[in-house]
Structures are given as C-alpha cells and as structure tokens.
Amino acid sequence: MLLDQTRLPAEEAEFVCTDVPALVRAIRTLAVRGAPLLGIAGAYGVALAAVRGDDVAESAGLLERARPTAVNLGYGVRRAAAAYREAIGKGADPERAAAVALAEARALHREDAEASGRMAGYGLALLDELLPGGGGHRLLTHCNTGALVSGGEGTAFAVALGAHREGRLRRLWVDETRPLLQGARLTAYEAARNGMPYSLLTDNAAGSLFAAGEVDAVLIGADRIAADGSVANKVGSYPLAVLAKYHHVPFIVVAPTTTVDLDTADGASIVVEQRPGAEVTEFTSLQVGVVGADAGGLLVAPVGTTAYNPAFDVTPPELVTAIVTEEGTISPVTGVGLTELCARSSQVTIS
Numbered sequence: 001m002l003l004d005q006t007r008l009p010a011e012e013a014e015f016v017c018t019d020v021p022a023l024v025r026a027i028r029t030l031a032v033r034g035a036p037l038l039g040i041a042g043a044y045g046v047a048l049a050a051v052r053g054d055d056v057a058e059s060a061g062l063l064e065r066a067r068p069t070a071v072n073l074g075y076g077v078r079r080a081a082a083a084y085r086e087a088i089g090k091g092a093d094p095e096r097a098a099a100v101a102l103a104e105a106r107a108l109h110r111e112d113a114e115a116s117g118r119m120a121g122y123g124l125a126l127l128d129e130l131l132p133g134g135g136g137h138r139l140l141t142h143c144n145t146g147a148l149v150s151g152g153e154g155t156a157f158a159v160a161l162g163a164h165r166e167g168r169l170r171r172l173w174v175d176e177t178r179p180l181l182q183g184a185r186l187t188a189y190e191a192a193r194n195g196m197p198y199s200l201l202t203d204n205a206a207g208s209l210f211a212a213g214e215v216d217a218v219l220i221g222a223d224r225i226a227a228d229g230s231v232a233n234k235v236g237s238y239p240l241a242v243l244a245k246y247h248h249v250p251f252i253v254v255a256p257t258t259t260v261d262l263d264t265a266d267g268a269s270i271v272v273e274q275r276p277g278a279e280v281t282e283f284t285s286l287q288v289g290v291v292g293a294d295a296g297g298l299l300v301a302p303v304g305t306t307a308y309n310p311a312f313d314v315t316p317p318e319l320v321t322a323i324v325t326e327e328g329t330i331s332p333v334t335g336v337g338l339t340e341l342c343a344r345s346s347q348v349t350i351s
Ligand SMILES: CSC[C@@H](O)[C@@H](O)C(=O)COP(=O)(O)O
Pocket: 030, 033, 034, 035, 036, 070, 142, 143, 144, 145, 146, 149, 154, 155, 156, 182, 220, 221, 222, 223, 233, 234, 235, 311
C-alpha cells in the first residue's frame, strides 16, 4: 500500500498494489518515486511476487526495468530476490522463502530510515563548516527528497529540516521542478507540513535569485552517482550546479551509499530516462492538481509539437562541492572517496 504521490497535495490517497504489474504501473506513473523509495518499493514488490507464488525472477526483471536511472530500484529488487533465491537454495519452501524476502525488504526500509538520520547529521555539520555566519541559511532545493521518498525523513530535504529544527533555516527555496512539479506538489507539501519557511519559484527564476545573493547553498538528492562522482538527478539539477559555480555557492548532493554505482564509470555511461513528450506539451491533471491523474491533458503547444523530455540530467563532479552520505562527506572531484565510503557502508553485497 503506497501513498499515491500523483494525487498530492490535493488528496492523501492510497494506491494498493495487489500484484507486480500494478506496482510497475505505480512506478512508471510516479505514484511511487524518488531513488531510495524506489529501492524499498522494489524490494517489497519482490516479496509480494513471492507471497503470491508468482515467478520471482520474472517479477524482479519487470520491476527492475520499470525505470532505468535510479540505481536504488535495481538494488532493492536484486537484494530481496537474492534473499529469496538463497532461502530456496538452502531448502526453504516457497512460503518460508517469501517470508525471508519480506524480511529483507523490511531490513532495507529500516536501513534507509537510519541512513536518512545520519545524512542529516553530516549535512548539518557541513553547513556549519561552509556557512559559518549567523542569521540562518537560505537553501535552494530541486525536485522532492523528503519523507515521501525515504524510509526516514529523506536526503537533501532532511538536512534542510534539521536546519529548521535547530532554528537555522532562514528560507527554503523550492524549485517547482518542471514538468511534473515534484517541487511544487511534494516538497512544498512537506515543507508546509513541517512548518518550514519556504517559497516556491519557477525553475527558470533560480538565476535571478542567485544574482540577488539570496542563495547560501544548493541541496539536492541523486538517482545515481557514478564512480567518477558524476551525479544524475532530476532534470534541472545541472543548470543549478552551473549557476552555483558561477555565484560561488556550495552545491551539495545528499544521497545514501545505495545510490552510488561504482559499476558505472562516469556520467556519460548513466542511462537517462526519457519521458513522454505529452508531459511537456500538455498540462495534465497531475500538474494542475485536479484529483485523478488519468484525466485528459490540456494542450499548451500546437498539435503535433514534439518535445525533449529527459527525466534527469548529469552534473559533472567538478561542479559538486560535496556528496553527503550516511557514512560521511566527500568532495567528489576524483570519485576516489566514493569507493572508500561504499566499503565502509553496511550496504549488502548481492552476488
Ligand atoms: C532522495 S530522492 C533523489 C532523487 O530521486 C530525486 O531528486 C529525483 O530526481 C526523483 O525523480 P523522480 O522522477 O520524481 O523519481
């Protein structure tokens, strides 16, 4: 049972998945989304297939292919599937093996919650170091990285929330995040629920905000971090990194070590999901907040207009000030520290 993120903020509605194809639909339509949560949902999906007596390997394949960029999805799916396989290999009956897969999904869920708390701690310490002056921080964030995408309070958002709780957040600048408005619909929803001082801006207003000296640091999450420290995140992150560099503002990535993919050598090797052009050429019920995301869209471009609609972009390591993980913080320029962090991590290695 998922909180259907396509209905927020208009409605807090459940999305019940009774089989894996339903969960795949939920993933593709972004009812469930965000890297860490995709991992957790994928692991529970494998457990669901096992409990139903479906073909676990086939279901795992369907889940893993549902979206290509967030490495956590494959990680969660493979981890639960490996636990199931191992149990069967040791002679467990399918029912017992399904319970093992479920326990593995719950373990991942718990670990993600713990990682979230630790990232917030390291992130706050980094802000202390980088922004020593008093008066509170003005932090800019993109997409949605809070409790909605995590077993805990999130990644980048959890750092901003921590700053708020310590009375150190002057303003959270929330990029609306075109085209699917994860910032406007979801981050603003989470900021409001937590009583944080926040303002929403269109993505293309960020430049003038930097120029006015109103941004002290950028905090974003990640969908995949390559071995060289390149960061794939929601489209629009890279332009923010360029702006941040020009304006000498720290650009900070907050992500668990499960988002680091040492098997992907560099940014150019990251597969970026391309989404339907209609998300750009139409305003759908998702964007205008009408309950029921499947209602027809309203064309905002001439009929037949094609669109370029990548879901993510890749920020090269030289534009990233720091990557904050649950194991500590590194500067990613060489990518070398990532290997060390991952080795330190309790991340389960899947054979
Ligand atoms: C902690 S979530 C980090 C990223 O997954 C997030 O910033 C993001 O880009 C999510 O994209 P989405 O397409 O909404 O799944």
